[in-house]
Amino acid sequence: MSEVLEKAHAFAAAHVAPNAARWARDGVMAVDALKAAAKVGLLSFQTSKDWGGSAIGFHEKLRLLELLSRHSYDFAFSLTNTAGCAARIASEMPRSVAERYVPAMLAGERFGGSALSEPNAGSDFGGIKTRAVKDGDGWVLNGEKGWITNAAFGDVFIAYAQTDPGAGARGIGSFLVDGRREGFERTPCERLAGGGVVGAGGFKLANYRVRADEVVSLPGPAFKKAMSGVNQARTYVAAMCCAMVDACLETAIAYGKSRQAFGSALSAKQGWRWMAADIATDVEAGRLLVAKAADLIVHNEDAALTSAHAKKFATRMAVGRISDACQLMGAAGLREEHPFLRHLASARVASYTDGSTEMQNERIAAILLK
Numbered sequence: 001m002s003e004v005l006e007k008a009h010a011f012a013a014a015h016v017a018p019n020a021a022r023w024a025r026d027g028v029m030a031v032d033a034l035k036a037a038a039k040v041g042l043l044s045f046q047t048s049k050d051w052g053g054s055a056i057g058f059h060e061k062l063r064l065l066e067l068l069s070r071h072s073y074d075f076a077f078s079l080t081n082t083a084g085c086a087a088r089i090a091s092e093m094p095r096s097v098a099e100r101y102v103p104a105m106l107a108g109e110r111f112g113g114s115a116l117s118e119p120n121a122g123s124d125f126g127g128i129k130t131r132a133v134k135d136g137d138g139w140v141l142n143g144e145k146g147w148i149t150n151a152a153f154g155d156v157f158i159a160y161a162q163t164d165p166g167a168g169a170r171g172i173g174s175f176l177v178d179g180r181r182e183g184f185e186r187t188p189c190e191r192l193a194g195g196g197v198v199g200a201g202g203f204k205l206a207n208y209r210v211r212a213d214e215v216v217s218l219p220g221p222a223f224k225k226a227m228s229g230v231n232q233a234r235t236y237v238a239a240m241c242c243a244m245v246d247a248c249l250e251t252a253i254a255y256g257k258s259r260q261a262f263g264s265a266l267s268a269k270q271g272w273r274w275m276a277a278d279i280a281t282d283v284e285a286g287r288l289l290v291a292k293a294a295d296l297i298v299h300n301e302d303a304a305l306t307s308a309h310a311k312k313f314a315t316r317m318a319v320g321r322i323s324d325a326c327q328l329m330g331a332a333g334l335r336e337e338h339p340f341l342r343h344l345a346s347a348r349v350a351s352y353t354d355g356s357t358e359m360q361n362e363r364i365a366a367i368l369l370k
Protein backbone atom coordinates (compact mmCIF):
# COMPACT_ATOMS: atom_id res chain seq x y z
CA MET A 1 0.00 0.00 0.00
CA SER A 2 1.38 3.45 -0.91
CA GLU A 3 2.09 6.08 1.72
CA VAL A 4 -1.00 8.10 0.76
CA LEU A 5 -3.25 5.03 0.97
CA GLU A 6 -1.75 4.08 4.33
CA LYS A 7 -2.56 7.58 5.60
CA ALA A 8 -6.10 7.33 4.21
CA HIS A 9 -6.56 3.94 5.84
CA ALA A 10 -5.39 5.20 9.24
CA PHE A 11 -7.43 8.40 8.88
CA ALA A 12 -10.60 6.48 7.98
CA ALA A 13 -10.21 4.29 11.09
CA ALA A 14 -9.43 7.18 13.45
CA HIS A 15 -11.70 9.96 12.17
CA VAL A 16 -14.34 8.67 9.77
CA ALA A 17 -15.50 5.30 11.15
CA PRO A 18 -16.17 6.57 14.70
CA ASN A 19 -18.05 9.68 13.56
CA ALA A 20 -19.93 8.79 10.38
CA ALA A 21 -23.18 7.82 12.13
CA ARG A 22 -23.18 11.05 14.15
CA TRP A 23 -22.60 13.21 11.07
CA ALA A 24 -25.57 11.59 9.34
CA ARG A 25 -27.80 11.79 12.44
CA ASP A 26 -27.01 15.45 13.10
CA GLY A 27 -27.22 16.33 9.41
CA VAL A 28 -23.97 18.29 9.47
CA MET A 29 -20.91 18.05 7.30
CA ALA A 30 -17.68 17.11 8.99
CA VAL A 31 -15.70 20.32 8.56
CA ASP A 32 -13.42 19.47 11.51
CA ALA A 33 -12.63 16.10 9.95
CA LEU A 34 -11.87 17.79 6.61
CA LYS A 35 -9.42 20.06 8.46
CA ALA A 36 -7.86 17.00 10.13
CA ALA A 37 -7.62 15.35 6.69
CA ALA A 38 -5.76 18.41 5.41
CA LYS A 39 -3.22 18.08 8.24
CA VAL A 40 -2.21 14.61 7.03
CA GLY A 41 -2.14 15.67 3.37
CA LEU A 42 -5.41 14.10 2.27
CA LEU A 43 -6.70 17.25 0.57
CA SER A 44 -3.64 17.45 -1.66
CA PHE A 45 -3.70 13.96 -3.14
CA GLN A 46 -4.56 15.30 -6.60
CA THR A 47 -2.37 18.40 -6.62
CA SER A 48 1.06 18.37 -8.22
CA LYS A 49 4.25 18.03 -6.19
CA ASP A 50 5.31 21.65 -6.78
CA TRP A 51 2.33 22.61 -4.59
CA GLY A 52 3.36 20.05 -1.96
CA GLY A 53 0.71 17.62 -3.20
CA SER A 54 1.10 13.91 -3.84
CA ALA A 55 -0.41 13.88 -7.37
CA ILE A 56 -1.51 10.27 -7.16
CA GLY A 57 -2.77 8.48 -10.28
CA PHE A 58 -6.40 7.77 -11.02
CA HIS A 59 -6.33 4.12 -9.90
CA GLU A 60 -4.86 5.17 -6.56
CA LYS A 61 -7.46 7.91 -6.22
CA LEU A 62 -10.15 5.27 -6.62
CA ARG A 63 -8.60 3.17 -3.84
CA LEU A 64 -8.39 6.22 -1.57
CA LEU A 65 -12.05 7.15 -2.12
CA GLU A 66 -13.12 3.53 -1.66
CA LEU A 67 -11.29 3.33 1.69
CA LEU A 68 -13.11 6.41 2.97
CA SER A 69 -16.49 5.53 1.41
CA ARG A 70 -16.68 2.21 3.21
CA HIS A 71 -17.35 4.34 6.31
CA SER A 72 -18.78 7.55 4.85
CA TYR A 73 -19.46 8.16 1.18
CA ASP A 74 -20.48 11.70 2.12
CA PHE A 75 -17.16 12.54 3.72
CA ALA A 76 -15.24 11.09 0.76
CA PHE A 77 -17.40 12.99 -1.73
CA SER A 78 -17.00 16.28 0.11
CA LEU A 79 -13.23 15.75 0.41
CA THR A 80 -12.74 14.91 -3.25
CA ASN A 81 -14.74 17.96 -4.34
CA THR A 82 -12.41 20.33 -2.49
CA ALA A 83 -9.33 18.34 -3.51
CA GLY A 84 -10.43 18.31 -7.16
CA CYS A 85 -11.25 22.02 -7.19
CA ALA A 86 -7.84 22.89 -5.69
CA ALA A 87 -6.07 20.63 -8.20
CA ARG A 88 -7.90 22.27 -11.12
CA ILE A 89 -7.05 25.77 -9.92
CA ALA A 90 -3.40 24.70 -9.46
CA SER A 91 -3.14 23.21 -12.95
CA GLU A 92 -5.45 25.43 -15.01
CA MET A 93 -5.12 28.94 -13.55
CA PRO A 94 -2.21 31.40 -13.66
CA ARG A 95 0.19 30.91 -10.73
CA SER A 96 -0.62 34.38 -9.35
CA VAL A 97 -4.32 33.45 -9.07
CA ALA A 98 -3.68 29.93 -7.81
CA GLU A 99 -1.42 31.28 -5.02
CA ARG A 100 -4.47 33.02 -3.52
CA TYR A 101 -6.47 29.79 -3.19
CA VAL A 102 -4.51 26.55 -3.50
CA PRO A 103 -2.37 26.75 -0.31
CA ALA A 104 -5.44 27.71 1.78
CA MET A 105 -7.50 24.88 0.28
CA LEU A 106 -4.78 22.27 0.78
CA ALA A 107 -4.40 23.45 4.38
CA GLY A 108 -8.13 22.96 5.06
CA GLU A 109 -8.72 26.68 5.56
CA ARG A 110 -11.00 27.06 2.54
CA PHE A 111 -13.23 24.53 0.78
CA GLY A 112 -14.83 24.39 -2.62
CA GLY A 113 -16.15 22.48 -5.57
CA SER A 114 -17.76 22.67 -8.99
CA ALA A 115 -20.99 24.60 -9.49
CA LEU A 116 -22.93 23.52 -12.55
CA SER A 117 -26.45 22.94 -11.18
CA GLU A 118 -29.03 25.61 -10.49
CA PRO A 119 -32.35 25.57 -8.65
CA ASN A 120 -34.08 25.25 -12.04
CA ALA A 121 -31.50 23.31 -14.05
CA GLY A 122 -29.95 20.01 -13.01
CA SER A 123 -29.93 17.37 -15.75
CA ASP A 124 -30.43 20.07 -18.37
CA PHE A 125 -26.96 21.59 -18.02
CA GLY A 126 -27.34 23.43 -21.34
CA GLY A 127 -30.36 25.20 -19.80
CA ILE A 128 -28.50 26.97 -16.98
CA LYS A 129 -29.50 30.60 -16.55
CA THR A 130 -26.53 32.07 -14.68
CA ARG A 131 -25.32 34.72 -17.08
CA ALA A 132 -21.76 35.87 -17.78
CA VAL A 133 -21.42 39.18 -19.60
CA LYS A 134 -18.09 40.51 -20.83
CA ASP A 135 -17.07 43.74 -19.09
CA GLY A 136 -13.76 45.21 -20.23
CA ASP A 137 -11.11 42.52 -19.67
CA GLY A 138 -13.27 40.66 -17.18
CA TRP A 139 -16.79 39.30 -16.82
CA VAL A 140 -19.85 40.06 -14.70
CA LEU A 141 -21.87 37.11 -13.39
CA ASN A 142 -25.52 37.10 -12.31
CA GLY A 143 -27.60 34.10 -11.31
CA GLU A 144 -28.00 31.38 -8.73
CA LYS A 145 -26.38 27.99 -8.17
CA GLY A 146 -28.07 25.22 -6.18
CA TRP A 147 -27.35 21.72 -4.92
CA ILE A 148 -23.61 22.37 -4.86
CA THR A 149 -21.49 20.05 -2.72
CA ASN A 150 -19.56 21.96 -0.02
CA ALA A 151 -21.48 25.21 -0.67
CA ALA A 152 -22.86 25.08 2.88
CA PHE A 153 -19.39 25.98 4.21
CA GLY A 154 -17.08 26.39 1.21
CA ASP A 155 -16.28 29.58 -0.67
CA VAL A 156 -14.12 28.72 -3.69
CA PHE A 157 -16.03 27.44 -6.71
CA ILE A 158 -15.54 26.81 -10.39
CA ALA A 159 -18.92 28.09 -11.55
CA TYR A 160 -20.44 27.56 -15.00
CA ALA A 161 -22.34 30.40 -16.66
CA GLN A 162 -23.98 31.10 -20.00
CA THR A 163 -22.21 33.69 -22.14
CA ASP A 164 -24.52 33.42 -25.14
CA PRO A 165 -28.20 32.73 -24.40
CA GLY A 166 -29.60 30.58 -27.16
CA ALA A 167 -26.27 28.81 -27.74
CA GLY A 168 -27.06 26.09 -25.16
CA ALA A 169 -24.06 24.12 -23.92
CA ARG A 170 -21.79 25.69 -26.56
CA GLY A 171 -22.15 29.10 -24.87
CA ILE A 172 -21.18 27.96 -21.37
CA GLY A 173 -17.90 29.11 -19.80
CA SER A 174 -16.41 28.41 -16.37
CA PHE A 175 -15.21 31.03 -13.93
CA LEU A 176 -13.45 31.09 -10.58
CA VAL A 177 -15.81 32.45 -7.92
CA ASP A 178 -14.59 33.61 -4.51
CA GLY A 179 -17.26 33.61 -1.80
CA ARG A 180 -15.43 36.33 0.15
CA ARG A 181 -15.90 38.87 -2.60
CA GLU A 182 -18.71 41.34 -3.21
CA GLY A 183 -21.63 39.95 -5.19
CA PHE A 184 -21.56 36.45 -3.63
CA GLU A 185 -24.34 35.48 -1.23
CA ARG A 186 -24.69 31.97 0.22
CA THR A 187 -28.25 30.60 0.26
CA PRO A 188 -29.55 28.31 3.06
CA CYS A 189 -28.09 24.80 2.78
CA GLU A 190 -30.21 21.76 1.97
CA ARG A 191 -31.48 19.76 4.94
CA LEU A 192 -31.64 16.17 3.72
CA ALA A 193 -33.60 13.32 5.28
CA GLY A 194 -31.68 10.21 6.32
CA GLY A 195 -28.09 11.22 5.59
CA GLY A 196 -26.39 12.15 2.36
CA VAL A 197 -24.50 14.89 4.16
CA VAL A 198 -22.22 16.44 1.56
CA GLY A 199 -22.76 20.08 2.57
CA ALA A 200 -25.07 20.69 -0.39
CA GLY A 201 -26.14 24.29 -0.73
CA GLY A 202 -26.11 27.17 -3.11
CA PHE A 203 -25.23 30.78 -3.72
CA LYS A 204 -26.46 33.81 -5.57
CA LEU A 205 -24.23 35.94 -7.75
CA ALA A 206 -25.27 39.58 -8.10
CA ASN A 207 -23.02 41.59 -10.39
CA TYR A 208 -20.13 39.37 -9.27
CA ARG A 209 -16.97 40.52 -11.08
CA VAL A 210 -14.57 37.94 -12.49
CA ARG A 211 -11.15 39.33 -13.37
CA ALA A 212 -9.64 38.46 -16.75
CA ASP A 213 -7.20 35.97 -15.19
CA GLU A 214 -9.99 34.23 -13.26
CA VAL A 215 -11.65 32.72 -16.33
CA VAL A 216 -11.17 28.96 -16.01
CA SER A 217 -12.39 28.00 -19.49
CA LEU A 218 -14.00 29.95 -22.28
CA PRO A 219 -17.10 28.61 -24.06
CA GLY A 220 -16.29 25.53 -26.10
CA PRO A 221 -13.34 24.19 -24.09
CA ALA A 222 -15.35 24.67 -20.85
CA PHE A 223 -18.06 22.24 -21.91
CA LYS A 224 -15.53 19.71 -23.23
CA LYS A 225 -13.53 19.91 -19.97
CA ALA A 226 -16.70 19.55 -17.90
CA MET A 227 -17.62 16.41 -19.87
CA SER A 228 -14.14 14.90 -19.55
CA GLY A 229 -14.14 15.66 -15.79
CA VAL A 230 -17.55 14.09 -15.52
CA ASN A 231 -16.27 10.76 -16.94
CA GLN A 232 -13.76 10.63 -14.10
CA ALA A 233 -16.41 11.62 -11.54
CA ARG A 234 -18.81 8.95 -12.83
CA THR A 235 -16.07 6.35 -12.47
CA TYR A 236 -15.09 7.30 -8.93
CA VAL A 237 -18.73 7.56 -7.83
CA ALA A 238 -19.23 4.02 -9.19
CA ALA A 239 -16.16 2.82 -7.26
CA MET A 240 -17.43 4.48 -4.08
CA CYS A 241 -20.81 2.77 -4.49
CA CYS A 242 -19.11 -0.63 -4.86
CA ALA A 243 -17.15 0.11 -1.67
CA MET A 244 -20.33 0.92 0.27
CA VAL A 245 -21.99 -2.33 -0.83
CA ASP A 246 -18.85 -4.30 0.00
CA ALA A 247 -18.74 -2.77 3.50
CA CYS A 248 -22.41 -3.66 4.05
CA LEU A 249 -21.82 -7.22 2.85
CA GLU A 250 -18.83 -7.61 5.17
CA THR A 251 -20.95 -6.43 8.13
CA ALA A 252 -23.78 -8.80 7.20
CA ILE A 253 -21.44 -11.78 6.83
CA ALA A 254 -19.89 -11.21 10.26
CA TYR A 255 -23.37 -10.95 11.76
CA GLY A 256 -24.72 -13.97 9.86
CA LYS A 257 -21.91 -16.18 11.15
CA SER A 258 -22.67 -15.31 14.76
CA ARG A 259 -26.48 -15.10 14.75
CA GLN A 260 -28.25 -18.41 15.45
CA ALA A 261 -31.73 -19.32 14.18
CA PHE A 262 -33.45 -22.68 13.77
CA GLY A 263 -30.48 -24.53 15.25
CA SER A 264 -27.63 -23.11 13.13
CA ALA A 265 -25.96 -19.87 12.10
CA LEU A 266 -27.89 -17.68 9.64
CA SER A 267 -24.90 -17.99 7.33
CA ALA A 268 -25.55 -21.75 7.06
CA LYS A 269 -29.01 -21.24 5.48
CA GLN A 270 -29.06 -21.62 1.73
CA GLY A 271 -31.47 -18.69 1.15
CA TRP A 272 -29.24 -16.41 3.25
CA ARG A 273 -25.99 -17.59 1.63
CA TRP A 274 -27.32 -17.17 -1.88
CA MET A 275 -28.39 -13.60 -1.21
CA ALA A 276 -24.87 -12.87 0.09
CA ALA A 277 -23.39 -14.54 -3.00
CA ASP A 278 -25.63 -12.49 -5.34
CA ILE A 279 -24.52 -9.27 -3.63
CA ALA A 280 -20.86 -10.30 -3.99
CA THR A 281 -21.34 -11.05 -7.71
CA ASP A 282 -22.83 -7.62 -8.32
CA VAL A 283 -19.97 -5.90 -6.47
CA GLU A 284 -17.50 -7.78 -8.67
CA ALA A 285 -19.39 -6.78 -11.82
CA GLY A 286 -19.42 -3.14 -10.70
CA ARG A 287 -15.69 -3.24 -9.96
CA LEU A 288 -14.91 -4.67 -13.39
CA LEU A 289 -16.80 -1.84 -15.08
CA VAL A 290 -14.95 0.66 -12.87
CA ALA A 291 -11.60 -0.95 -13.75
CA LYS A 292 -12.40 -0.79 -17.48
CA ALA A 293 -13.39 2.89 -17.28
CA ALA A 294 -10.34 3.71 -15.14
CA ASP A 295 -8.00 2.05 -17.66
CA LEU A 296 -9.49 4.12 -20.48
CA ILE A 297 -9.10 7.28 -18.41
CA VAL A 298 -5.45 6.68 -17.53
CA HIS A 299 -4.67 5.91 -21.17
CA ASN A 300 -6.43 9.12 -22.29
CA GLU A 301 -8.97 7.17 -24.30
CA ASP A 302 -12.67 7.94 -24.60
CA ALA A 303 -14.31 6.80 -21.36
CA ALA A 304 -17.75 8.34 -21.97
CA LEU A 305 -19.55 5.07 -22.67
CA THR A 306 -17.84 2.87 -20.09
CA SER A 307 -18.02 5.45 -17.30
CA ALA A 308 -21.76 5.86 -18.00
CA HIS A 309 -22.23 2.07 -17.85
CA ALA A 310 -20.18 1.90 -14.64
CA LYS A 311 -22.08 4.69 -12.92
CA LYS A 312 -25.51 3.49 -13.97
CA PHE A 313 -24.79 -0.08 -12.93
CA ALA A 314 -23.04 0.71 -9.64
CA THR A 315 -25.55 3.28 -8.35
CA ARG A 316 -28.58 1.12 -9.19
CA MET A 317 -26.80 -1.91 -7.80
CA ALA A 318 -25.93 -0.06 -4.58
CA VAL A 319 -29.51 1.09 -3.96
CA GLY A 320 -30.79 -2.50 -4.35
CA ARG A 321 -27.93 -4.44 -2.80
CA ILE A 322 -27.43 -2.24 0.29
CA SER A 323 -31.09 -2.87 0.99
CA ASP A 324 -30.58 -6.63 0.43
CA ALA A 325 -27.57 -6.66 2.77
CA CYS A 326 -29.69 -4.90 5.40
CA GLN A 327 -32.32 -7.62 4.94
CA LEU A 328 -29.66 -10.24 5.78
CA MET A 329 -29.26 -8.57 9.18
CA GLY A 330 -32.90 -8.59 10.25
CA ALA A 331 -33.89 -5.75 12.57
CA ALA A 332 -30.29 -5.35 13.73
CA GLY A 333 -29.45 -3.84 10.33
CA LEU A 334 -31.45 -0.75 11.24
CA ARG A 335 -29.20 0.10 14.20
CA GLU A 336 -27.30 3.36 13.93
CA GLU A 337 -23.99 1.59 14.60
CA HIS A 338 -24.35 -0.14 11.21
CA PRO A 339 -23.85 1.63 7.89
CA PHE A 340 -26.84 0.27 5.92
CA LEU A 341 -29.32 3.15 6.03
CA ARG A 342 -26.64 5.84 5.79
CA HIS A 343 -25.11 4.12 2.80
CA LEU A 344 -28.55 3.72 1.25
CA ALA A 345 -29.14 7.48 1.50
CA SER A 346 -25.71 8.09 -0.04
CA ALA A 347 -26.44 5.64 -2.87
CA ARG A 348 -29.57 7.67 -3.61
CA VAL A 349 -27.47 10.85 -3.71
CA ALA A 350 -25.01 9.08 -6.03
CA SER A 351 -27.92 8.27 -8.35
CA TYR A 352 -28.24 12.01 -9.12
CA THR A 353 -24.78 13.56 -8.91
CA ASP A 354 -22.59 13.77 -12.01
CA GLY A 355 -25.57 12.85 -14.16
CA SER A 356 -28.62 10.90 -13.03
CA THR A 357 -29.24 7.30 -14.05
CA GLU A 358 -31.49 8.57 -16.84
CA MET A 359 -28.72 10.86 -18.11
CA GLN A 360 -26.37 7.85 -18.21
CA ASN A 361 -28.98 6.10 -20.35
CA GLU A 362 -29.19 9.14 -22.62
CA ARG A 363 -25.39 9.08 -22.99
CA ILE A 364 -25.27 5.34 -23.64
CA ALA A 365 -28.15 5.49 -26.13
CA ALA A 366 -26.62 8.47 -27.96
CA ILE A 367 -23.36 6.54 -28.44
CA LEU A 368 -25.15 3.28 -29.36
CA LEU A 369 -27.46 4.91 -31.86
CA LYS A 370 -25.21 7.50 -33.46
Ligand SMILES: Cc1cc2nc3c(=O)[nH]c(=O)nc-3n(C[C@H](O)[C@H](O)[C@H](O)COP(=O)(O)OP(=O)(O)OC[C@H]3O[C@@H](n4cnc5c(N)ncnc54)[C@H](O)[C@@H]3O)c2cc1C
Nearest residue numbers: 114115116117122123147148149200349352353354356358
Ligand atom coordinates in the same frame (compact mmCIF):
# COMPACT_ATOMS: atom_id res chain seq x y z
C1 LIG B 1 -26.37 15.90 -2.39
C2 LIG B 1 -26.17 16.47 -3.77
C3 LIG B 1 -24.97 17.07 -4.10
C4 LIG B 1 -24.81 17.65 -5.36
N1 LIG B 1 -23.61 18.28 -5.68
C5 LIG B 1 -23.50 18.94 -6.86
C6 LIG B 1 -22.31 19.70 -7.15
O1 LIG B 1 -21.33 19.70 -6.40
N2 LIG B 1 -22.28 20.43 -8.30
C7 LIG B 1 -23.34 20.45 -9.17
O2 LIG B 1 -23.23 21.14 -10.18
N3 LIG B 1 -24.47 19.74 -8.93
C8 LIG B 1 -24.57 18.98 -7.80
N4 LIG B 1 -25.71 18.27 -7.53
C9 LIG B 1 -26.84 18.35 -8.45
C10 LIG B 1 -26.97 17.13 -9.34
O3 LIG B 1 -26.00 17.21 -10.35
C11 LIG B 1 -28.42 17.13 -9.87
O4 LIG B 1 -29.25 16.71 -8.81
C12 LIG B 1 -28.56 16.24 -11.07
O5 LIG B 1 -27.92 16.80 -12.19
C13 LIG B 1 -30.05 16.02 -11.42
O6 LIG B 1 -30.70 17.25 -11.54
P1 LIG B 1 -32.05 17.54 -10.70
O7 LIG B 1 -31.90 17.03 -9.33
O8 LIG B 1 -32.35 18.98 -10.91
O9 LIG B 1 -33.16 16.65 -11.40
P2 LIG B 1 -33.97 17.04 -12.72
O10 LIG B 1 -33.03 17.42 -13.80
O11 LIG B 1 -35.06 17.97 -12.35
O12 LIG B 1 -34.62 15.64 -13.07
C14 LIG B 1 -35.58 14.99 -12.21
C15 LIG B 1 -35.68 13.54 -12.63
O13 LIG B 1 -36.09 13.49 -14.02
C16 LIG B 1 -35.12 12.78 -14.77
N5 LIG B 1 -34.99 13.40 -16.10
C17 LIG B 1 -34.58 14.66 -16.39
N6 LIG B 1 -34.52 14.84 -17.71
C18 LIG B 1 -34.87 13.67 -18.28
C19 LIG B 1 -34.98 13.19 -19.62
N7 LIG B 1 -34.68 13.98 -20.64
N8 LIG B 1 -35.37 11.92 -19.83
C20 LIG B 1 -35.67 11.10 -18.78
N9 LIG B 1 -35.57 11.47 -17.48
C21 LIG B 1 -35.17 12.74 -17.23
C22 LIG B 1 -33.83 12.88 -13.98
O14 LIG B 1 -32.96 11.81 -14.29
C23 LIG B 1 -34.34 12.80 -12.56
O15 LIG B 1 -34.56 11.46 -12.20
C24 LIG B 1 -25.87 17.62 -6.30
C25 LIG B 1 -27.06 16.94 -5.97
C26 LIG B 1 -27.20 16.36 -4.73
C27 LIG B 1 -28.50 15.62 -4.41
